[in-house]
């Protein structure tokens with residue numbers, strides 16, 4: 001779909017059909033657009049995929065399995081730097097530059113009223129919702145309350161404490177749907193922009209595959225959330241967790 005946001009100031013790019021591919025010759029903004037596009041897949045998208053489909057899905061097997069997964073991640077070598085450069089900095093860059101792209105965009109859904117264009121608009125809104133959710137989620141899970149890296153056994157209870165509150169549960173669901181949609185349709189956008197999938201037919205088929213991924217991610221996320229809500233509240237105190245940490249390492 002056409003977008004004025006994909007060109008640098010002073011560069012005219014006319015697109016009458018489809019959407020704007022990434023083009024060279026736009027100086028630093030070209031590089032930043034490429035980097036924005038790339039970070040959406042690697043590492044941010046890859047992390048989202050792992051976070052929903054692997055790490056959080058272990059909650060379906062219960063509190064102990066979940067604690068083992070949290071403990072495994074917490075004990076990765078140089079974990080703080082992995083988080084900093086593998087997750088937080090790329091998300092901050094992709095998110096903040098995404099807002100900039102949105103701010104510079106021309107809101108062209110009226111001029112080009114086809115489905116793809118609505119999806120393009122949805123890409124901005126789902127990014128915005130995901131940004132608010134991720135900021136809050138990282139703040140509450142990683143930087144406030146009981147430290148789950150030191151007390152992984154408190155993980156299940158800490159999540160439960162939030163999702164048992166209906167407004168927070170709904171925020172989790174909104175964040176999950178927004179991030180899953182944004183990433184799934186983002187893969188399609190990425191593939192089209194970088195020329196990985198070309199031709200109307202191939203793009204249509206690939207879009208169906210990306211929509212299937214959206215349902216898989218949302219379904220897996222909802223299944224994990226249901227597991228948290230369907231079990232009795234587990235301990236959330238650091239003391240209990242510290243005592244139980246030994247049993248996690250012993251059960252490995």
Ligand code: HEM
Nearest residue numbers: 037040041044045095098099127128131179183186189190
């Ligand atoms: C859950 C975290 C996120 C993931 C996994 C993710 C992933 C992606 C992917 C794969 C793309 C397609 C790349 C491309 O357009 O070439 C994309 C595009 C985009 N993202 Fe994100 N993103 C995330 C968060 C955000 C946030 C917080 C914002 C802030 C608004 C944002 C704004 C955008 C925008 C505006 C585009 C479209 C760029 C364009 O059309 O050229 N994203 N994202």
